Amino acid sequence: MPRLTTDRARRAHEVDPRAPLAVVATVKNARRLVGVDAQAARLGLCVGLTLADAQARQPSLVVCDAEPEAEARLLERVADACARFTPLTALDGRDGLMLDVSGVAHLFGGEDGLVAEVEARLSRSGLTVAPGLADSPRAAWALARFSHRRVAPAGLAGKDFARLYHDMPTAALGLDVETCADMARAGLRRIGDLALRPRAPIAARFGADVIARLDALAGDARGAISPRFSAPELSVERRFASPIATSEAAFVALARLADDLAQLLERQGKGARRLELMLFRVDGGARRVQVGAGRPLAEGKAMARLFAERLAGGAEEEIDTGFGVDLMRLSCLVAEEVAPAQGEWERLDESAGGRTLADLVDRLSARLGTRRVTRLELVAAHLPEQAFAATPAALGEARAAGQGNRHGEGRSGQAIQQRSQRLWIASPSARDDEACDAPTRPLRLFERPEPIETLAEVPDGPPLRFRWRRVLHEVAAIEGPERIAAPWWRRPGAPTRDYFRAEDALGRRFWLYREGLYGRETTQAKWFMHGVFG
Amino acid sequence: MSLGDRSEGVARLRCAVAAIEGRREAAPTRAVARLPLTRALDRALGGGLAADGLHEIAPASPADGAAAMGFALALAARFMAVRGRAAIVMAEDFALAEMGALYGPGLAAFGLDLSRLVFVRAPDAPALFQAMEDALKSGAPAAVIGEAWRLKSYDLAASRRLLLAARAGGAPALLTAASAYGAAEAFSSAAETRFEIAAAPSAHLASAGCGRGLPGAPAFAVRLVKARIGAGGAGQGADPTRTFRLVWKAEELSFDEPTLSLPVVAAADDRPRATRA
Numbered sequence: 001m002p003r004l005t006t007d008r009a010r011r012a013h014e015v016d017p018r019a020p021l022a023v024v025a026t027v028k029n030a031r032r033l034v035g036v037d038a039q040a041a042r043l044g045l046c047v048g049l050t051l052a053d054a055q056a057r058q059p060s061l062v063v064c065d066a067e068p069e070a071e072a073r074l075l076e077r078v079a080d081a082c083a084r085f086t087p088l089t090a091l092d093g094r095d096g097l098m099l100d101v102s103g104v105a106h107l108f109g110g111e112d113g114l115v116a117e118v119e120a121r122l123s124r125s126g127l128t129v130a131p132g133l134a135d136s137p138r139a140a141w142a143l144a145r146f147s148h149r150r151v152a153p154a155g156l157a158g159k160d161f162a163r164l165y166h167d168m169p170t171a172a173l174g175l176d177v178e179t180c181a182d183m184a185r186a187g188l189r190r191i192g193d194l195a196l197r198p199r200a201p202i203a204a205r206f207g208a209d210v211i212a213r214l215d216a217l218a219g220d221a222r223g224a225i226s227p228r229f230s231a232p233e234l235s236v237e238r239r240f241a242s243p244i245a246t247s248e249a250a251f252v253a254l255a256r257l258a259d260d261l262a263q264l265l266e267r268q269g270k271g272a273r274r275l276e277l278m279l280f281r282v283d284g285g286a287r288r289v290q291v292g293a294g295r296p297l298a299e300g301k302a303m304a305r306l307f308a309e310r311l312a313g314g315a316e317e318e319i320d321t322g323f324g325v326d327l328m329r330l331s332c333l334v335a336e337e338v339a340p341a342q343g344e345w346e347r348l349d350e351s352a353g354g355r356t357l358a359d360l361v362d363r364l365s366a367r368l369g370t371r372r373v374t375r376l377e378l379v380a381a382h383l384p385e386q387a388f389a390a391t392p393a394a395l396g397e398a399r400a401a402g403q404g405n406r407h408g409e410g411r412s413g414q415a416i417q418q419r420s421q422r423l424w425i426a427s428p429s430a431r432d433d434e435a436c437d438a439p440t441r442p443l444r445l446f447e448r449p450e451p452i453e454t455l456a457e458v459p460d461g462p463p464l465r466f467r468w469r470r471v472l473h474e475v476a477a478i479e480g481p482e483r484i485a486a487p488w489w490r491r492p493g494a495p496t497r498d499y500f501r502a503e504d505a506l507g508r509r510f511w512l513y514r515e516g517l518y519g520r521e522t523t524q525a526k527w528f529m530h531g532v533f534g
Numbered sequence: 535m536s537l538g539d540r541s542e543g544v545a546r547l548r549c550a551v552a553a554i555e556g557r558r559e560a561a562p563t564r565a566v567a568r569l570p571l572t573r574a575l576d577r578a579l580g581g582g583l584a585a586d587g588l589h590e591i592a593p594a595s596p597a598d599g600a601a602a603m604g605f606a607l608a609l610a611a612r613f614m615a616v617r618g619r620a621a622i623v624m625a626e627d628f629a630l631a632e633m634g635a636l637y638g639p640g641l642a643a644f645g646l647d648l649s650r651l652v653f654v655r656a657p658d659a660p661a662l663f664q665a666m667e668d669a670l671k672s673g674a675p676a677a678v679i680g681e682a683w684r685l686k687s688y689d690l691a692a693s694r695r696l697l698l699a700a701r702a703g704g705a706p707a708l709l710t711a712a713s714a715y716g717a718a719e720a721f722s723s724a725a726e727t728r729f730e731i732a733a734a735p736s737a738h739l740a741s742a743g744c745g746r747g748l749p750g751a752p753a754f755a756v757r758l759v760k761a762r763i764g765a766g767g768a769g770q771g772a773d774p775t776r777t778f779r780l781v782w783k784a785e786e787l788s789f790d791e792p793t794l795s796l797p798v799v800a801a802a803d804d805r806p807r808a809t810r811a
Contacts, residue, residue, distance in 0.1 A: 359674075364654055372656070375651065376638035376641070376648050376653060378638055378639060387638065388638030441642075443641065444637055446634045447634075469596075471597065476735065476738070476746065477736070477750075479748040503735065503736060507734040507736060508733040531634060531637060532599075532634060534601060534604015
């Protein structure tokens with residue numbers, strides 16, 4: 001897209017379509033043109049000219065500032081919209097897109113039809129396109145930028161190849177400016193000059209990269225594009241002769257798509273863990289919506305419900321059909337084998353309960369986000385704030401099992417839990433059976449420990465009373481200290497904490513700690529409130 | 535102790551034996567209409583806490599927020615144990631920021647099975663109520679706890695929706711109104727039961743060193759502000775002037791009513807004979 005910058009500026013600033021337009025940016029301390037539109041180019045302006053010169057030549061020139069981020073965003077949006085042609089789309093530099101169209105051209109009436117369709121769709125949304133389609137990515141790149149021909153026939157070789165490419169300047173190999181200048185000094189200006197000479201001297205003088213690029217141009221070396229999104233495992237799509245404009249109709253279509261996908265999955269004995277819905281609008285916009293499932297989904301109805309849940313979330317989440325959606329594609333990004341259903345009578349009831357819970361977790365995760373629906377796991381760490389980890393519940397049991405294996409023990413979570421219970425039984429207060437019921441860890445933990453003022457008999461003794469959130473609490477019962485040292489192997493010199501369980505006169509139970517050992521680490525020990533007991 | 539406790543205790547022991555022997559026995563699952571708590575409370579509630587209703591829990595003072603959540607979690611632990619299913623704990627973001635996040639090791643020590651808990655954080659109160667409603671309707675969880683902070687959107691209609699969802703799914707909704715301290719009598723809703731919870735001094739244990747004792751098992755002072763008894767119910771109903779004292783036994787997953795007792799010397803059967811003389 002040679003005129004991406006000016007096309008964007010024209011769209012963003014509503015410039016008069018007849019006026020010549022240029023986009024400027026500061027390059028090497030001077031305001032220079034970085035993009036000109038077709039009319040400005042016709043008037044003799046070119047990229048690299050200083051703004052003062054350009055305005056002196058053409059006083060009627062309209063000038064906008066370059067916005068690289070906005071241009072990058074526009075390019076990404078266009079790339080998304082181009083996903084209607086092929087799932088493999090890649091960004092190419094700052095103003096180009098690469099589409100891998102192997103095996104899709106016949107859907108659009110051959111390669112010429114495909115190129116015409118791409119050009120028509122993009123120019124309808126105000127973008128100037130210079131397409132090129134060839135056997136290899138490098139050849140297509142050269143064709144789009146340095147030739148008026150659009151489609152190079154497949155299997156081009158020998159004389160035909162030479163006729164098409166050998167007249168192009170050396171820059172068509174995508175070499176940098178210095179190398180091109182070096183070549184020009186040596187009299188090598190066109191690709192033909194390089195291709196017809198012995199390769200060894202060229203490689204010795206300009207680097208092996210030049211030869212590699214020549215091979216890529218000829219299609220001898222397979223170049224691959226790096227697509228923005230990997231190709232889905234399965235996908236189904238539906239094109240609408242007349243665009244649909246209501247979200248109800250979209251949901252009906254979605255339900256049918258989900259049924260189609262479920263059939264495909266069933267044939268492979270798989271279920272979908274991650275799904276993506278793409279909506280392509282007539283006006284060139286595209287929208288991606290992803291949902292994840294905690295267990296492999298094999299029913300179309302469940303998939304449709306997840307999307308309905310996700311899209312009913314809020315105002316910005318709703319389906320924006322705009323002027324109408326003319327293509328919907330439902331892809332399964334990650335598929336997993338579906339475990340065969342348990343036939344045992346005893347397990348039947350339990351697994352059904354588990355399935356409804358997994359469905360519920362999926363629905364809540366789709367609506368609120370996976371980070372908001374979690375399970376807590378115990379972690380073997382001494383510092384209280386690191387002794388647990390929250391994992392998204394939508395990851396399901398598979399992830400939990402994987403983590404267990406990583407610890408080298410299948411049931412490490414349970415082992416830790418048992419250990420913590422033993423810890424609670426073997427706490428210092430466990431002098432008789434009664435004490436077992438007093439938990440040693442608080443129900444709630446403050447993310448940032450809150451500083452408190454305390455009064456103690458001796459500097460390293462337990463507090464008599466303390467003030468927290470402006471309320472004075474008299475300590476009626478206290479237990480401690482439980483000394484927890486900071487991990488010295490990670491952060492040497494961090495103060496040791498002495499934890500106390502304190503109960504005030506009204507029965508509220510708190511978890512306090514003093515930071516720093518009195519006398520050894522500090523003389524001004526600070527006290528903090530770290531948690532509260534139920 | 536109520537009548538339900540005996541069979542419950544036997545089932546719990548059976549599970550413990552199975553765990554020791556390495557068998558995995560299905561947890562006892564039975565549909566309970568009412569969950570017994572303690573003898574005195576059961577009498578007031580008409581046989582226990584309704585297993586398919588909306589119960590509100592409010593703290594008595596700002597500092598009792600943790601006790602209110604503790605009481606709700608204790609109820610959920612009991613429902614989980616009786617039904618053998620998972621529970622869902624939901625909270626508004628602001629409540630978690632203000633009152634502290636729920637702490638995994640502490641929950642485990644409180645008697646909750648972390649592998650059967652799902653935590654949900656809701657951005658605001660309406661989202662919380664909707665999520666609670668969905669969770670209740672699905673019929674999957676044994677109990678749903680919701681901790682709400684901004685109660686502006688919690689009115690008769692919202693509470694009625696929660697109640698109907700709880701009826702439909704057959705699971706109790708335990709709504710903790712963290713910011714409604716001391717206002718338990720003030721707000722009207724469709725809830726079946728409303729508790730006002732305050733922390734109560736625990737039975738201190740004698741300490742070896744200093745004069746002050748050690749904190750004991752979690753204790754609550756429970757006021758039953760509202761109790762709607764059905765036509766067939768034989769409960770006494772709410773009596774806001776009365777305060778029930780409960781002690782939570784984390785290992786047995788049950789409440790205990792402490793008898794009014796003073797700390798006495800421990801039974802001396804394992805003590806050396808010489809010291810007794």
